[in-house]
Amino acid sequence: MSDDRDMRAADYVLGLHDAAGRAAFAREIERDPTLRAAVAEWERRLSPLAISAPDELPPPDMLARIRASLPVAGESGEVVALRRAVRRWRGIAAASGAIAAALVLFAGERIWREAQPPGVYVAAINRGGAAPALIVRVDIGAGRVIVRPVAAETPAGKSLELWYIDDGAAPRSMGLVGAGAESLPLPGGTRPEKAKFAVTVEPPGGSPTGGPTGPVIYSGDLIRE
């Protein structure tokens, strides 16, 4: 690797080019594996800087938007077939009412889990793979959420607020994270197999807006116990 090519790779990774320069360099990368490797090396070297960005929660409907825009070419035959089938059944359901709707429920079960299975779910709320800061246990039968702080660290002069995020819905506050374990009522209409919990840093006393305003410092998905 000549120093010049390596430096050009660095310029590209840093993002110095204008639109035309970037497009030309991107075409060059496609043809030149050595240049491509140099770009990958620079991306690796500088990546701690990218990962140092503070987390921000995307809007709750983002995943659904992305899923709707995925090209089908990369999908396995099974998934493509299932998705087409569901689309077809959806059409039939809209046209012919209850019988077809029942068919949708039956046939599309893998994609649309309408029935809420009873049981107990747990989430270890942590900061990316670190030891859990909170353990959240959801008992569907009892209709309770038990929040147990383990090692949650509250920044000075702030409060930590726990949020329940149902798939595709706005985060709902579960209250502030205190020092001891708490038992809270389960929010209505929960679908624990799709839900997650997140903890944000908020002004003292909690979010003034009813939605999260500060950075997410811990999060975790619910899993069936």
Place this chain on the structure above:
Amino acid sequence: MFEQSEAVRLIAAVARGDTTAFDRLYQASAPKLFGLILRMVRDRPMAEDILQDSFVRIWTRAATYAPDAGEPLAWMAAIARNRAIDHLRAKPSLRKVEEEYDGWFENLAEPQDRERGILDAEILRHCLGALDEMTRTCILRAYCEGFSGRELADRYGRPENTIKTWLRRGLAALKVCLDKDG
């Protein structure tokens, strides 16, 4: 974030068209990617479009991910940065920037996701710290905030070629320092 081996497994599953794995990969990484995109474009609707583009690209390019070339999150972050830069360069007139450079270097010491991450971040911090301040600021504003060479030249009142010369000198020194310690 999640265990690295888990992320590698998820990306392999995404490459086979597994949408459940895709959802899990999204849930584990989207806040980090959205955060880094927002830091660059400073506009939520635009950042949402870029996040969407990025995940579509992660979906279509999953088969090209090579675990030995870097960590999964670094690979996804590179995709998100590239999409963000493409958007910024396409509409330079809509650019929103902070007046002053805002401490991304200092934040690099924040706890990272994994032990290896902490080590890499510490080494990078050490090596960036050895550069002169102007060069470091230009590198950080380009990498973290998406400044082009032209935009750096305008901001700091120097010819673009002068900025590029500084940056290349700085990047060459950074590479020597990082490759020695890494």
